[in-house]
Amino acid sequence: MTKPDLLIHTAFKLFYQQGIHAVGINAILAETGVAKKTLYHHFASKEALIEAVLIYRDQIFMDWLTARMMSAGDGKFAVLGLFDALDDWFHDRVDVLLPFKGCFFVKANGEFSDHMVNDICQRHKQNITSFIQANLVGHSSELSAVDLAQSISVLKEGAIAQAYVAGDLDAAKRAKNMAVTLLG
Numbered sequence: 305m306t307k308p309d310l311l312i313h314t315a316f317k318l319f320y321q322q323g324i325h326a327v328g329i330n331a332i333l334a335e336t337g338v339a340k341k342t343l344y345h346h347f348a349s350k351e352a353l354i355e356a357v358l359i360y361r362d363q364i365f366m367d368w369l370t371a372r373m374m375s376a377g378d379g380k381f382a383v384l385g386l387f388d389a390l391d392d393w394f395h396d397r398v399d400v401l402l403p404f405k406g407c408f409f410v411k412a413n414g415e416f417s418d419h420m421v422n423d424i425c426q427r428h429k430q431n432i433t434s435f436i437q438a439n440l441v442g443h444s445s446e447l448s449a450v451d452l453a454q455s456i457s458v459l460k461e462g463a464i465a466q467a468y469v470a471g472d473l474d475a476a477k478r479a480k481n482m483a484v485t486l487l488g
Contacts, residue, residue, distance in 0.1 A: 307336075307338055307342055307346060308346040308347075308356075310336050310338065311332065311336055311338060311343055311346065311347070311353065312353070312356050312357055312360045313360070314332055314335045314336045315327070315332050315353055315354075315356075315357050316357045316360055316361055316408075317335075317402060318331060318332060318335065319354075319357060319408070319412070320361075320402060320405055320408050320411075321405060323411065323415060324354060324412055324415050324421075325415050329343065329350055329353075332353075351420075354412075354421060355420060355421075355424065358409075358412065358421065358424045358425070358428075359424070361408050361409070362409075362424070362427075362428045362431075364400055364401070365401065365428075366428075366431065366432075366435075368389070368398065368400055368401060369386065369389060369432070369435075370435065372385055372386070372388070372389035372392075373385045373386055373389065373435075373439065376388065378439065378442075379439055379440070379442055380439075380440070380487045382439040383436055383439050383440060383456055383483065383487065384480060384483060384484065384487070386436065386456070386460060386483075387459075387460075387463070387476045387477070387479050387480030387483060388476070388480070390460065390463055390464065390467075390476035390479070391474075391476040391477060391480075394463075394467040394473045394475070394476055395473055404467065404468070405468065406464060406465070406467075406468030406469070407461075407464045407465075407468070409424075409425040409428045409429065410425070410461075410464075410465075412425055413425040413426075429457070429461075432457065432460070433453050433454060433456075433457040434453070436452075436453040436456050436457060437449050437450060437452075437453035440452050440453055440456075452486060452487065455486055456483055456486065459479040459482055459483055459486075460479065462475070462479065463475040463476045463478070463479035
């Protein structure tokens with residue numbers, strides 16, 4: 305693993321577990337054994353590292369989610385596969401995502417206001433909704449696909465929040481049942 309990759313991966317792990325503002329650069333350096341000069345050679349600031357971490361998590365999450373949804377089939381089967389994927393994540397059966405600690409993007413978004421972090425988090429959520437919508441286009445009219453994708457996204461977000469905040473690790477199963485009703 306390259307030093308920038310090590311720094312990004314370690315920063316993500318610490319940010320996800322403890323929060324972005326709670327983790328200082330020195331904690332990341334102590335965990336990685338990388339010198340401060342090396343970190344600043346690759347990332348001009350903590351903000352630049354945060355941006356790289358958000359992009360990293362987005363890529364990892366989207367690759368995982370896309371693969372899982374596509375393995376369930378196409379159209380509404382892919383969309384329903386989203387909830388099976390979430391169930392595996394909530395139950396810590398997805399090594400690439402680390403043990404479940406809620407949505408990193410919701411948590412990161414909450415730590416900032418009027419910041420590039422908020423833009424990246426919003427784009428991540430929009431990309432997921434767009435991917436869901438793309439899988440629904442053949443299922444119904446374009447307008448219905450837009451509405452359905454937004455509703456499915458609300459179910460997804462609610463399941464994640466319920467699993468994390470309330471400790472309801474079966475929330476994805478209930479959300480899937482609601483999605484089946486929505487999709488008909």
